[in-house]
């Protein structure tokens with residue numbers, strides 16, 4: 262009997278694209294074997310990154326990468342790095358930080374103790390920026406910033422509190438545009454190509470691993486900052502994370518998403534009022 266080869270390339274007899282199937286099986290395997298859940302991520306960017314890793318490992322199919330990932334954790338680590346895009350900077354998008362300072366912080370002033378969740382904090386630049394702005398507005402002493410990410414090696418860097426010295430010029434400009442009131446260099450000491458930030462800033466920051474796709478709410482917060490994270494998620498996962506945030510926000514708590522994120526679907530958006538529509542800064546109303 263002739264064996265049909267339909268299905269080795271393109272769309273098979275059951276209608277599923279082979280590449281899509283291989284990608285699904287890879288993500289399922291990573292989840293079942295290691296607990297990292299990328300199954301709800303937006304496919305286009307995920308597919309690009311998986312192919313890049315496949316080629317860098319000198320392989321030619323996603324299935325070959327799948328086999329390697331299951332048997333060699335070093336390959337898994339490299340793939341995880343590719344999939345968790347860690348690009349960040351201090352006072353990134355200064356207009357966002359200005360909006361926080363001018364619109365959110367005055368509302369937070371009314372609380373005797375502040376719990377802030379910086380979800381998807383990457384290597385810590387965002388958490389340090391928040392700490393500096395809170396310090397300058399007299400709120401840092403009463404605040405605790407829970408800065409979380411799924412990527413443990415990004416968190417290890419964050420805990421070190423040192424960032425590349427060569428970035429400080431750009432960060433100084435960002436800081437000034439974000440409403441910074443001092444000389445930015447007051448906050449760090451330069452040593453051996455790195456800028457070591459004042460440990461006092463980190464005293465109220467807790468860096469911890471948390472996966473938005475699989476972990477639960479762990480506290481009630483007055484402010485949640487989550488920027489440039491959900492843009493990589495598919496719709497269902499975005500909804501899941503928005504539900505997690507609603508579970509984690511105090512009544513009248515603030516949600517700060519930044520320009521690139523969207524607040525959707527409509528029934529979630531209806532639970533908030535906008536404090537700054539362009540910067541996607543919201544206050545929980547229901």
Ligand SMILES: C[S@@+](CC[C@H](N)C(=O)[O-])C[C@H]1O[C@@H](n2cnc3c(N)ncnc32)[C@H](O)[C@@H]1O
Pocket residue numbers: 345346347348349350353380381382383384387409410411412415471472473474475487488489490
């Ligand atoms: C592009 S960085 C954004 C960093 C920072 N928020 C900013 O805007 O500069 C995205 C971060 O989200 C993290 N991330 C991606 N998926 C995640 C998940 N499911 N749970 C927690 N963090 C996640 C990545 O590890 C990465 O550090």
